[in-house]
Amino acid sequence: MNVIEINKLTKYYGQARGIVDVSFNVREGEIFGFIGPNGAGKSTTIRTLLALIYPTGGSAKIFGKDCISEGPEIRRQIGYLPSEVYYYDNMRVIELLKYSASFYPDTDNKRIYELAEIMELDLGRKIDDLSYGNKKKVGIVQGLLHRPRLIILDEPTGGLDPLMQHKFFELIREENQNGVTVLFSSHILSEVQRICTRVGIIKEGKMVKVEDMSTLGHTNYKKFKVEMLEPQPVDYFNLAGIGDLSVNGKSASFIFNGDINQIIEKLYAKKISNLIVEEPSLEEIFMHYYEREA
Amino acid sequence: MNIYRHEMRMSLRSMLYWTTGMLVGLLFFMMMFAAVSEEASVINLIVSQFPSEVVRALGLSTLDLSTVLGYYGYVFMFILLVASVYALKIGISALSEEIRAKTADFLLSKPVSRNVIVTAKALSVITLLALQSAIYSLGAFIIVDIITGQPYDKTVFLLINLSIFLVGLFFAGLGLLLSVSIKKIKSVLPVALGIVFGFAILQMLNQSLADPVLAYLTPFAYFDIARIINARAYESAYVISDAVLIVSFTLLTYIIYRRKDIPSV
Structure with a gap:
């Protein structure tokens, strides 16, 4: 069964493109990763699902009901965590969470305390005095306290330290094991790889691809920048799995996908003065990935 | 109901500040009543030297400053301005503050x-305005009674004060409509001040020209104090005009807000 069904959803802000003909489904019980660079249309899609903005064309259904005409009913079962969290500054955390809970009939406040303890959130503090990361925790608790059947996360991990990110992912995974569906939007591939079962890739307002994580999962891209002591022949690093290779005298940079030992062997044979290995940005991977596909 | 309670909690204190300010202003002006009423003949003489258009524009032609209600009515015009700025401010803020504070x-x-959101917010605005009128009227009653120590018509006094609520509803309704029509209002108070003073200038024009059509354009003309003092009642044509406009503003607010895109933070 599909929890979310999006059909040719289009949104223009005046002349400016938001999303164009976006279609995809999210199945019940899966964690669906929604990835793409900034400005690709992730938030626009999510905000339309929540009826914060109205589509120019197309339609979207959640739990089989239309997002716009039956919005309030649908939103009872949705927990939403936006990328930027803002709450009423002069309220205390517990007051805000109780206000949030008051929108959902029969929620028990026990869940608030449970979640606050997991996220190490001080309920007595004023919202105004909270750091960005702590506000984010408030966001997580208010998004989960009513035990939603669908959780929508829009770039949720910004501001959380690695330990909290870990706890947060544990929490989401736990909810998911209890049958909750998750739509997880992010521009950080490693996050998506960590918990998602399927991913949809959006670029410049259009859905590029929807794919099982297992297909994308075997890809293990790394970005290398090497400074050699001696200039090297242009094709020294030209192995299978290399992309975006550029050699400039002593320095070389490339994206590599494959057995990393091959690169280590190559590097070991030479004297190097500097080496940077990093996660390539999503855009770089997609460029590489889709160039090969084409 | 929870939104309504939340709104009330957020804005009750500010309403009390504004109302206290209005009462302090009244107290200040009423302390000069004894002096003014004694010297009323001299003041009338000075005023009569002004061009009659100016006298009418200032609202001095119809009110007798030597009587309690005449003097109170004159002071009240300024208090009504303050109350109107407050009403317009809360009207504009009700729906747009959530967008400015990014809590939308x-x-x-x-x-x-x-619709539920508009209803809850509109109800909280109405409640605030009603409370403001009630607290102000009670305070004004005590102040005027103690300072003047003279008898005056309590019905007329109440009718004058109640116009705070009826004019307030007009401005609050206008504020709601503006807040959903204008794309982004960065700062509410300057906008509210500007609009209220615009209507006040229109009212001065109206008093000066005594044009029956012009009077419909400004809520300040709907509850003319001299006429309330004479008739001991409001004029039904203006009350109806006020009500029609309030209802139209509110209905349009519902319609526009239903389809409004909430800007991304």
Whole structure:
């Protein structure tokens, strides 16, 4: 069964493109990763699902009901965590969470305390005095306290330290094991790889691809920048799995996908003065990935 | 109901500050009543030297400053301006403050319809205005009673004060409509001041020209104090005009807000 069904959803802000003909489904019980660079249309899609903005064309259904005409009913079962969290500054955390809970009939406040303890959130503090990361925790608790059947996360991990990110992912995974569906939007591939079962890739307002994580999962891209002591022949690093290779005298940079030992062997044979290995940005991977596909 | 309670909690204190300010202003002006009423003949003489258009524009032609209600009515015109700025301010803020404070995403992702939100916010605005009128009227009653120590018509006094609520509803309704029509209002108070003073200038023009059509354009003309003092009642044509406009503003607010895109933070 599909929890979310999006059909040719289009949104223009005046002349400016938001999303164009976006279609995809999210199945019940899966964690669906929604990835793409900034400005690709992730938030626009999510905000339309929540009826914060109205589509120019197309339609979207959640739990089989239309997002716009039956919005309030649908939103009872949705927990939403936006990328930027803002709450009423002069309220205390517990007051805000109780206000949030008051929108959902029969929620028990026990869940608030449970979640606050997991996220190490001080309920007595004023919202105004909270750091960005702590506000984010408030966001997580208010998004989960009513035990939603669908959780929508829009770039949720910004501001959380690695330990909290870990706890947060544990929490989401736990909810998911209890049958909750998750739509997880992010521009950080490693996050998506960590918990998602399927991913949809959006670029410049259009859905590029929807794919099982297992297909994308075997890809293990790394970005290398090497400074050699001696200039090297242009094709020294030209192995299978290399992309975006550029050699400039002593320095070389490339994206590599494959057995990393091959690169280590190559590097070991030479004297190097500097080496940077990093996660390539999503855009770089997609460029590489889709160039090969084409 | 929870949104209404939340709204009231957020704005009750500010309403009390504004109302206290109005009463302090009244107290200040009423302390000069004894002096003014004694010297009323001299003041009338000075005023009579002004061009009659100016006298009418200032509202001095119809009010007798030597009587309690005449003097109170004159002071009240300024208090009504302050009350109107407050009403317009809360009207504009009710729906747009959530967007400015970026809390709109929180509220609108809850299981509530846009109509429910407008209803809750409009009700809280009405409650605030009613409380303001009630507190002000009570305070004004005590101040005027103690300072003047003279008898005056209590019905007329109440009718004058009640116009705070009826004019306030007009401005609050206008504020609601503006807040959903204008794309982004960065700062509410300057906008509210500008609009209220615009209507006040229109009222001065109206008093000066005594044009029956012009009077419909400004709520300040709907509850003319001299006429209330004479008739001991409001004029039904203006009360109806006020009501029609309030209802239209509110209905349009519902219609526009239903389809409004909430800007991303």
